[in-house]
Amino acid sequence: MTAFLVSVGMVCGGLVLALAAIHLSLPMDHALSVAFHDQVMLEWLAAICAAVAAGFAFLAFDRQRALMAARHAEDSFRDLYNSISEGVFRSTLDGRMISANPALVRLNGYDSEEDLIRGCNDIATEWYVDPNRRDEIHQMLLEHGQVTNVVSEVYRHNTRERIWVEESTRLVRDERTGKPLYYEGNVSEVTETVRRLELQGHYDKIASIMSGCLFQYRVRPDGSRCLPYATSGLYHIFGIQPEDANENIDAIRSLVHPDDVYRVVTAIEHSRTTLTPYQCEYRIRLLDGTEKWVFAHSVPEREADGSTLWHGYIVDVSERKRSEARIYELAYFDPLTGLPNRTSLQERLNRVLADDKICGGRGALLYVDLDHFKELNDAKGHHVGDMLLCEIAERLRACLYANDLVARIGGDEFVVLLDGRNESAPDLEERVEHVGKQVLVAVDQPVRIDADTFQTTASIGAVLFAGGVHDAEEVLKQADLAMYAAKGAGRGMMRFFEEAMQVEAADRLTLMSDLRQALQQDQLALHYQPMVDRSGRCIGAEGLLRWNHPTRGLVAAGDFIPLAERSGLMHAIDAWVLKTACATLTRWARHPRTRDLQLAINISPGEVHRLDFGDYVQAMLAESGAPANRLVLELTEHVMSDDVDTVAAVMTKLQDIGLHFALDDFGTGYSSLSRLKQLPIDTLKIDRSFVQNIETDQSGREIVQTILSIASSLRIPVVAEGVETELQAILLKRLGCDIFQGYLFGRPAPLDAFMAALEGEHSASTEHDGPEAIIQAM
Helix, strand or coil, X not given: CHHHHHHHHHHHHHHHHHHHHHHHHCCCXXXXXXXXXXXXXXXXXXXXXXXXXXXXXXXXXXXXXXXXXXXXXXXXXXXHHHHCCCEEEEEECCCCEEEECHHHHHHCCCCCHHHHHHHCCCHHHHCECCCHHHHHHHHHHHHHCEEEEEEEEEEECCCCEEEEEEEEEEEEECCCCCCEXXXXXXXXXXXXXXXXXXXXXXXXXXXXXXXXXXXXXXXXXXXXXXXXXXXXXXXXXXXXXXXXXHHCCHHHHCCECHHHHHHHHHHHHHHHHHCCCEEEEEEEECCCCCEEEEEEEEEEEECCCCCEEEEEEEEECHHHHHHHHHHHHHHHECCCCCCECHHHHHHHHHHHHHHHHHHCCEEEEEEEEECCHHHHHHHHCXXXXXXXXXXXXXXXXXXXXXXXXXXXXXXXXXXXXXXXXXXXXXXXHHHHHHHHHHHHHHHHCCEEECCEEECCCEEEEEEEEECCCCCHHHHHHHHHHHHHHHHHCCXXXXXXXXXXXXXXXXXXXXXXXXXXXXXXXXXXXXXXXXXXXXXXXXXXXXXXXXXXXXXXXXXXXXXXXXXXXXXXXXXXXXXXXXXXXXXXXXXXXXXXXXXCCEEEEECCHHHHCCCCHHHHHHHHHHHHCCCHHHEEEEECHHHXXXXXXXXXXXXXXXXXXXXXXXXXXXXXXXXXXXXXXXXXXXXXXXXHHHHHXXXXXXXXXXXXXXXHHHHHHHCCCEXXXXXXXXXXXXXXXXXXXXXXXXXXCCCCECHHHHHHHHHCHHHHHHHCCCHHHHHHHC
């Protein structure tokens, strides 16, 4: 249109110039002509002006039409801009929003474009979850001018909800200089798509690494079957690729263990007819002979053509089944001997007792406990003890009928359950006697382990039950009581349960309760028995524990120490004994007659094995001020267990501060001589059992002689316990014994009585021409 107006102007200007030239070229004498021409020129000018006016009018109309068209186009663009579902934006290079369409406003959680522009000042930090993401996109735009379909995690700006978007952006540059001006582009939310892809990715990853197999299984109305879908786990379980299984589903079915086929088929058919979930655990046998346990679970649905389609999974549960088998073995069988354990015995016994209540049947229980097993185990080690237990278990099995049971319920405790439902009471009792004798003989046979031969005995408690009058715990308790009666009667024998045993057990329980009170009420006491040298001079004493019971009177240690060991009171008792001995030594140190005496006390083996025993003794000595070199700790051979090196280290630590150690009851344990050198022992004490018959028992004298010879070679003094007669003292002296202790030289007495006896020692020795005079005369 502009070009048209310029053309009209140029034409009009040309006409004006032409008329002017004509006018100037006319002669002066032609005035009339000039007038005429002037008239003509005016007419031409009027025409030209009219033409120009018409051109301008046309120009104005055309411009108006163009403006209307542009406004219409702009309205159409604005409608499109506002209505499209994708967000459209324009932003500055430094990350501020310039404009945004309604879709982008909604995506960001705002109500208006103005709110969005005011609220978003830095796209990098306020829009992207990873602020570095905008720098990455900016770099791509500088290199390529645009980016397409870039997916980023952003915040829904106003709510800070994390969403995923896909954006396409271009960098707008100045057309003349090429300088970057701003960004513009479009954005759409793809959160659901990303999440579906993530879920699919997780699903694919799980399916690829899971030990089991996801599958679909279809049975058509005509009975044909196929496997439309299966993950790679199918191969790991069955050794068959999914595509091969789809073509030949019978290849999988043929692997089902023959004994389980009916159960599997029945479960599938039930699921198909009832449309209830299919669930089955069964065995498969692979082509190489490997047997596995698998578990399958699936949910059926009926399809339009009448087919049934199951969606499910199958997993290899072989390890679980093996674990269950191991758990069952551990729960019901002894891992060492393979015999049923206590739980298994109780369940079996309860079943027998339940049958007895119904039909009045009979049965018997034999409680078998090995004698002195702990001493053997401590001396030779658990390896030897375990092998002995396994051998005894096999021997007990050989003594029983098919319906009988033998179980190991503790360390060296076995129980034999005899099924006597088809026997009369006399016949069952006779069989108990017979089986008991067989067990005693079987246990008593020598056992060869490695290069050594061992022999032990058993104590058996037997109980008969009938008519459902007992429960399992009661029967076991009665058999246990009878077994302890057998041990008390000398071991190596069998005793039947009697009601009196229950009374004695109740008495022991009462005594145990009283013992707890004794510690709290200071009822314990030490009585002191002198130890004398070859000349009869008292060189020390042993502190023997006594219990001043309020109703029973004075109770010796042998009558309550076993109860203390069972009830866990030995630590408290040992602590009391040690504290009392330290107080006595402190008192003795203040008197010339007693300051050089040694005091020996008994310490249980369990105390020495405590990690803090050495520190505890040192602390007790320091607190009391007692001289350590006057205290002797007497230990039994039980201390020589597998951790003898640890015990030796503790003993050496205490010896370094002056403490002494004596090995009590020497010669009664198993092979303790071989370990004697490993412990820092200062004194050996010969057990009273060897001294009592020394006058008449030649073998007893030989044992004493052997002990004295060993002690002499090790340069260790020997104390003979239980010396009661002058002849015993003479014989021990001749054999080379150095120190004596027993009733012949003094009975255990309270501290004050013991010290009073020391004051009258000289007069007593002159008035009594006893063993001292005989020994001196030898």
